[in-house]
Amino acid sequence: MNHSIIAQYNLRVPMRDGVTLSADVFRPAETKQDARVPVILVRTPYNKNQKSYIEPARYFAERGYAYVTMDVRGRGDSDGEFVPYRHEGRDGHDAVEWCAAQTWSNGNVGTLGASYLGRIQWLTALEMARHHPPPNNALALESQAGDVAPPEHLKTMIVMVTPSDPFVETPTGVPGLQHLCWLYLVNGRLRQPMEEINWDPIYAHLPLATMDERAGFASPRWREELKHQTLDAYWQAWCYQNKFDQINLPILHISGWYDDEQIGTPLNFTGMTTRGATEFARTHQKLLMGSWGHNVNATQKLGEVDFGADALIDLRGYELRWFDAWLKNQDDGITREPAARIFVMGENKWRAEHEFPLARTQYTNFYLHSDGNANSRYGDGALSLEAPRTEKTDRYLYDPARPTPYITDATSSQIGGPDDYAAVQQRGDVLVYVTAPLEKNVEVVGPVRVTLYAASSARDTDFTALLFDAHPSGFRQRLCDGIVRARYREGMAHASLIEPHKVYEFNIDVWYTAHVFFAGHRIGLQIASAAFPKYARNLNTGGDLATETEMVQAAQTIYHDTAHPSALVLPVIRTHLTQ
Template sequence: MLKRFRLLGSLFVFCLTPLLANASTCDLPNVVHKDKKACDSYYAFTNKADVYRSQMIEMRDGVRLATDVYLPKERADKVPAIFWKTPYNENALNGTTLKFAELAVDNGYAFVVQNERGRYYSEGDWEILGNPRTDGVDTLDWIAKQGWSDKQVGTVGCSSSAEWQLALAAQDHPAHKAMVPAAAGAGIGRVGRFQEQGNWYKGGVFQTLFATWLYSVQQDVYPRFPKDMSEQDLNRLRYSYDLAAKMPKIDWKKQTQNLPMVEWFDDIAGNKGPFKDFAVREPNHPDWFKGGLYHDNEDFGVPALWLNSWYDVSIGPNMELFNHVSNNASDKEVRENQYAIVAPTLHCSFWRIPKHQDLIVGERNMGRVKLDVNESIIEWFDYWMKSDKSDFKKNHSKVKYFTMGENKWQESETWPPKQVEYQTFYLSSQESANSLFGDGKLTSSVPSKSNQDEFTYDPMNPVPSLGGSVCCSGGLSKGGSFDQRAIEARHDVLVYTSEPLKQDTEVTGDIVAKLFVSSSAKDTDFTIKLVDVYPDGRAFNVDDTIHRAKFRNGFDKPELMEKGKVYSINFTPLTTSNVFKKGHRIRVEVSSSKFPQYMRNLNTGENNALAIEAVVANNVIYHSPKYPSQITLPIVKQ
């Protein structure tokens, strides 16, 4: 039975009086914050919520997870719950979590926030995604049994607080009525055409964001309390011990240049944990299918409102999963109740869209982007967990997406929209497509003559990353849309550009690219970038991807290259919605690196995480009737 947490008597009463709310600090920084504004916010919130801290919920293996519960003071006898699970520090309820707690309580929901096992005051050993198939199920059981609970639970969160929800949804727990996974791609292992294994890879290439993220998160040794310590004692200790490690700052741009990659954490005295194990795994390794990732051989049992972003690391897998569940869930009600909102934002930036000014993403102006995701979230939960159903379905189509370039919201009942027609464009050149100053063309017809473009890829001088779908990189790479002309001036970047468009051309959906290539190396990478070229020459990146040549036949069939032999590379899709305006040009960049966003291939053919020597590769792109390198765009029929 839930125990009411008495907040340390007179000390806490003093901290939360209006008099102290006007002071410059709070005496109990681990309950509220030293920051006055945070103290005021928490004080206002506790005036309308009953607070139950450090409920130590026992899992099936005896491990207890620290869980806080916030109930509306003005509530019916029993209420539904909104559940937020996280690996991050929630000792002081603040920031996004506090806002969600307020949103829940203000709308008649209990708010339950829990730390994953092995994180802060939760017992046990941490595992990425927090054991969703067991700990998630056991916590839903616990919530449903509480005296205040009406046995209905909705899950919500962004990034790490969303990713674990996917494997939980596969369990089809009877209390799990609805979910809102935002920026949840790192919870997807394999789905359809994507096998990124939680965004560890893209096209078989390691995305360095996981090194910077794990450095700040993984901890192999940290203070622990006795397993039999009471809830009361743990509550008392939360005032004194935050248990939040503060890692030394690292120059990741410098560190990612060191070799071998597998020893990055050894070099910087980083905490031990999953990094070294994960670094040497390739995309087909069986251990990827043993943890908390969701894979498309599983069912999916929960209606979902997906919140995604065009410039997020996981936009492709997220939309692929939306379609997968919509088409394949065994429960018809689940299939028919998948909804998605796609904004022109960076990772988890739905709540940082300016209300009264234009949204700039990188360097590109998206205009006024009006979006109230909190209203949609509450409408969604009200529809599924309250007897008086909301107007969510009247107010929302299956997919609401922002079209860049035109800078407007659009809606569709399918993804991509039914009116999409696919048009293929072909890469060609007369002399050389090397750099912005070459003669590379993007045309609607197959080149009549055979030609090829060559470039030298030197892993010690890789093409730098600038913009794109970036998350959590510790300052390594900038996310969003930037003018690419400085990148395109390099001789190791091939540039193919269309003629000026005679009319507005909307590209919405999945973009599929195929290159015919050869290399002097046993293995190398190839990149594709889609660019919107303005009449004044500015060239804004729309989306990009990368593919490792040895995975050209599938991630479970690695095969090295033979020198000079021509191969076809089929990229995993790019995903976007962008209007190329009349007078603009469509451009495709081709190269072999985008570093440090993607780890550079050292071209030796060995496990790239273990390699310490690099080989320069002479790479060739072919365009001819026999080898028609191409990109296929989803054009919305006017």
């Protein structure tokens, strides 16, 4: 039933320290004075008065919800100082409690939001858990289903395109360069126009520590982050992915395979299904992964790739079903549907799965081979199921002054899509390994990784890996990619420089995809030492990443032989490949 709506603007919501935040409320205009409804809370740093927030507010209010949009501290009409993430857990908790206490609220609150709005939901959930810890014994309060009930007031979350913990997406010791774009975007109280700046020369600026000045503004946050080049207490303060065992909530996780922050969503889903606070939490997670970029469910076409009409769904209707189940106790069966709903690209079809990664996955090694000339797409680099024996090494020179490019839009939140890397792979500082044309379709769904045996003339350097689909037409479609910085090869807790010319085993997370390589196509792997400007260049000196300006060329050697079986490891679901 659709309801008429009451809208209230700029309500002042007090936080525990006396700062007041601004909230707009859209709710049903009920005739009964005692009518109380569940609440959906959205907290944003991007100005709650935008049309993109008002449209869903009206949609949910018409369907029996109070929809609260709130400017986070220091942004929009809210008081206080905006420091990314610093206050979001406490403020989120206080906002949930305020929503639950209103005369028009029935006390059931769900949260909703994407990207920054997604990560701060996790911080809110952790703060809620501190005040309402999950039960630790079997005699705890149970729901009608016999499961331990979620905490009072905050009942569920819908988190979309949520960033991971620090250094998961950028394990380089410094933020991704486009993070500075975001800091510019939220500089001041309202959104700043990123398109007014030519970012390319800014990305090339050294040292990183003064890149904000080069962009024309001062960012204390940028400079502070650059001081913390390992996963120290500064970053730990807003980590959440090591605390899933504190969270007792049903959660809907949404992202796309081409979201630049895609990594967080599958990691969070898997983390909650395996480490959630209770069996209730572990069994009430849902994953929805489309072909989309950071702007989920917006278009069926990304770049030159059209994923078909099925790529778009009634996402808002799906969110409504989820909230109805957990905030109204009106479950139409969504909680009993398979846990994962994923879009398999190439095939361009949705599929329901009971888990992710899939239990039937066959992790398959595609070994690197060459006769020592894998440079560029014109070289002799090959991938096959046969393990290498005695083979020549592949060599290339990485020059930070001329870094291997990564295809991106400097003013967009979409860092990488299904882009064509054919031109990039003409460079001599790029190694390319491809299979023979496939005889049958090969389906790959899940986490991709690369084991790379390599040496460098430098004391620190980077190795990047990019999985692509080599179409018969010549189009080389990026699927996913990753990086390892040599000094962090053992993790982000500490840095350890390498010994020049010594062979090391590097493990590169290339992250997630769901894609069918069709017969006649080739599976391809690109190896390089930069993906600029997605990642800040490694200058190869082993110096301080924030302040160094000197560049050193690095002579890189990739090994693939019996003692050094470098391999692309694919999560194969169906394959008819033979040795």
